[in-house]
Amino acid sequence: MVGIVGYGAHVPSYRIKVEEIAKVWGDDPVALSRGLVVNEKSVPSADEDTVTIAVTAARYALARAGIDPKKIGAVYVGSESHPYAVKPSATIVAEAVGASPELTAADLEFACKAGTAGIQMSMGLVDSGMMEYALAIGADTSQGAPGDALEYTASAGGAAYIIGKENTIADINATYSYTTDTPDFYRREGQDYPSHGGRFTGEPAYFKHVLSAAKGLFEKTGTSAEDYDHACFHQPNGKFYLRAGKILGFNSDQLKYGLLTPNIGNTYSGAVPLGLSNILDHAEPGDEIFVVSYGSGAGSDGFTITVTDEITEKRDLAPKTQEIIDNKKYVDYAVYAKYKGKIKM
Incomplete structure (x- = not known):
């Protein structure tokens, strides 16, 4: 049986409330919150991107898995906001977590399901016996144009999954x-x-x-x-x-x-x-x-x-998702616009 051996999550600590964005564009924050069922969203800071989110999540996944990262045979990073147009995120992640260079690595893109596509690919490689473990990550620092409806929801965060056959947690x-x-x-x-x-x-x-x-x-x-x-x-x-x-x-x-x-x-x-x-x-x-x-x-x-x-033995070996989410600090629209590159020089 193929399954999840380790998992980890990461969400940037900065937040902006729907009402703060609505104040800038003259929208009704109460109607927006009720209509979208969104109250606030995460904001990546100046030094956070898809790769830093992916690396942190992957390290937490490794902590739970308790495996040697050099046994990972594949690394896939699914995202629609890779920091480079031509330069893989997956190679950076693989080296940052200490995986062996004797692996396959690739960036995946299929809008919001690239992370689950990576899990499916990892399942096939592990189940076939080609490798012992594979790492699949879904992470994004998504974009929304100023004043667009997406600006109220597009946020940042990600999670990583190590797929294997032995000692699975799921x-x-x-x-x-x-x-x-x-x-x-x-x-x-x-x-x-x-x-x-x-x-x-x-x-x-x-x-x-x-x-x-x-x-x-x-x-x-x-x-x-x-x-x-x-x-x-x-x-x-x-x-x-x-x-x-x-x-x-x-x-x-x-x-x-x-x-x-x-x-x-x-x-x-x-x-x-x-x-x-x-x-x-x-x-x-x-x-x-x-x-x-x-x-x-x-x-x-x-x-x-x-x-x-x-x-029961592994989930306490890394920070839990809600603990990460609860560690937050609010920013105003000006700081949000600066971090998201909405202010063009």
């Missing part, structure tokens, strides 16, 4: 993907900010893919929502997350630990990996987890996961 039982060419969100080379299809990003983009992947996974495994203790979906905002869960038959107790967007915003490639890390922080041995990611363009990856007895 076994991955099945995976299923659903993908079409649906251009709901895109950013061309050289553009600072992405374009999006407004309400089109809900239907037929997000909901079609998330629900199709979830129903396909239910059919593949012969299960339904009531068979799971926890569920996590991609969360561009809290509203989409909760609606998808309700349509599929999940209740609020099953959904609560996976939903982080209200307090950190949409971390894009880090969204589902972070939601899953928080679930693992709270899950008990034997708990069943249902996970579906989403990436614009568009596609979803689904997983069913069973927590093992190892979780």
Whole structure:
């Protein structure tokens, strides 16, 4: 059985509240918070980017896994905000965590689901026997144009997963993907900010893919929502997350630990990996987890996961997701704009 041997999360400590952004653009903060189910979001500082987030998360994953990093045979970093257009993030991460140069490494991009794509790739490589361990990371410092709706949600954060066969803390039982060419969100080379299809990003983009992947996974495994203790979906905002869960038959107790967007915003490639890390922080041995990611363009990856007895011994070996989120400091719009490069010299 292939599964998660170690996991780690990281979210920048700076936050900006929805009302602070709304004050600049003259929007109604109460209506925005209720409509998006987002209260505040994380902000990367001047020296934080996708790579620094990925390295920190990977080090926490290694601390929980308790393995020699030189046994890692692959490193994948999924993101749509790699700091270099031509220069891999994965090589920096691999060397920073002490992995052997005798490995394969690559950057992945599929909007917000590049991290889960990395997990699937890692599963295949480990299950085939090509390598003992593989490291998959989803991390982003996402962009939103000044005054655009995305500015209220686009944030920063990520999580890392070491995939292996021995001493797993959670076994991955099945995976299923659903993908079409649906251009709901895109950013061309050289553009600072992405374009999006407004309400089109809900239907037929997000909901079609998330629900199709979830129903396909239910059919593949012969299960339904009531068979799971926890569920996590991609969360561009809290509203989409909760609606998808309700349509599929999940209740609020099953959904609560996976939903982080209200307090950190949409971390894009880090969204589902972070939601899953928080679930693992709270899950008990034997708990069943249902996970579906989403990436614009568009596609979803689904997983069913069973927590093992190892979780009780390993999860306290690194900072927990909520502890990281709770370590925060608020900034105003001017500081936020400076750190996000919105002020052009």
